Amino acid sequence: MKRANIIWLIIVPLALTSFVGAWGYDGHRRINYMDIDSEEFHRHFIDADYYDEYPFTKIPKKYEELISLYGEDKIRKYGIAPWAINETCERIIDLLKKNQLEEAIYNMGVVGHYIADLHMPLHTVINYNGQFSGNDGIHKRWEHRLVDEYVKKIKPVGKIETVEDPWSFSMKIVKESFKLHHLILEADTKARKLLTKEQADRLNSYDVLSFEKPYLDSLYDDTGNLLNERMGRAVMRLASLWNYCWEQAGRPKLP
Ligand SMILES: [Zn+2]
Numbered sequence: 001m002k003r004a005n006i007i008w009l010i011i012v013p014l015a016l017t018s019f020v021g022a023w024g025y026d027g028h029r030r031i032n033y034m035d036i037d038s039e040e041f042h043r044h045f046i047d048a049d050y051y052d053e054y055p056f057t058k059i060p061k062k063y064e065e066l067i068s069l070y071g072e073d074k075i076r077k078y079g080i081a082p083w084a085i086n087e088t089c090e091r092i093i094d095l096l097k098k099n100q101l102e103e104a105i106y107n108m109g110v111v112g113h114y115i116a117d118l119h120m121p122l123h124t125v126i127n128y129n130g131q132f133s134g135n136d137g138i139h140k141r142w143e144h145r146l147v148d149e150y151v152k153k154i155k156p157v158g159k160i161e162t163v164e165d166p167w168s169f170s171m172k173i174v175k176e177s178f179k180l181h182h183l184i185l186e187a188d189t190k191a192r193k194l195l196t197k198e199q200a201d202r203l204n205s206y207d208v209l210s211f212e213k214p215y216l217d218s219l220y221d222d223t224g225n226l227l228n229e230r231m232g233r234a235v236m237r238l239a240s241l242w243n244y245c246w247e248q249a250g251r252p253k254l255p
Helices: 003-017 024-032 063-078 081-097 101-119 138-150 166-192 197-201 213-248
Strands: none
Touching: 003 213, 063 081, 081 101, 081 166, 081 213, 101 166, 101 213, 138 166, 138 213, 166 213
């Protein structure tokens, strides 16, 4: 077996374990606006359709250019995940080169959160909580409640991919996620018809709701495959990115 293949045997399960609860982290902050870590929160998403129309070719790769086009306030509101991923990868590469493994591994976990988040379709649109389409509350129901109730384990999907550069790799994921977000909104529209108006109004909360089972069942029937596919793909994307960092660092010996 080639050395590179052995790395996958280690890297994929590692990527998998680093995912547990990855989606649980930012959603709270985003919708609650409580306890916001203002330096961190906008690194977990990009409302790509604020910056440009699909397929987002006008979004600048250079962070400085993004800032000068939109200003600090707007980018905090609409997100910078692809640039955050790029920056974190640069840090990982640097740390690996310097053999500071502990810190490198910490940052590999951080980038894992960002990658997981970008695979969540509602992390790539302005309408991230269905607030503009009568789907208020879908973010949390899809990202947390479905995962809690139905997902027992994450199965990796896809293969290790070649990463040209982390930003372009991230934008590829953004485009892919963006194209899928309608499916979630449509499934929500259908599922909330199973509830009364008063019940549906309560979906936009953090509460586990006594009456939500038929709603969740319907949502999972229609989007369960999508949910599992996005999480599984995120694992392989993360493994791909870690591999990229490791190669860029000159393939340092791992313990
Ligand atoms: Zn979220």
